[in-house]
Amino acid sequence: MDLPPKVHSRALELSKQRGQSLSATIAELASLGLARLGEATRIETDPISGLPVISVGRALTSEQVADFLDDE
Numbered sequence: 001m002d003l004p005p006k007v008h009s010r011a012l013e014l015s016k017q018r019g020q021s022l023s024a025t026i027a028e029l030a031s032l033g034l035a036r037l038g039e040a041t042r043i044e045t046d047p048i049s050g051l052p053v054i055s056v057g058r059a060l061t062s063e064q065v066a067d068f069l070d071d072e
Contacts, residue, residue, distance in 0.1 A: 011025055021051075036068075
């Protein structure tokens with residue numbers, strides 16, 4: 001996933017504050033953002049990489065993530 005530098009920096013800052021990985025933070029934020037849109041989400045762990053995987057009904061753009069982070 002490519003994130004704009006501002007979004008990446010903010011997400012990294014949040015992950016450090018929360019004591020969790022950047023991937024887990026982005027997965028959580030994406031899930032929260034989609035929940036606000038009424039989209040059903042499911043966060044699982046990839047058995048090969050161990051990274052969080054979000055199952056959603058549609059793709060989430062970098063701009064949508066940035067908008068959500070700006071709301072925090």
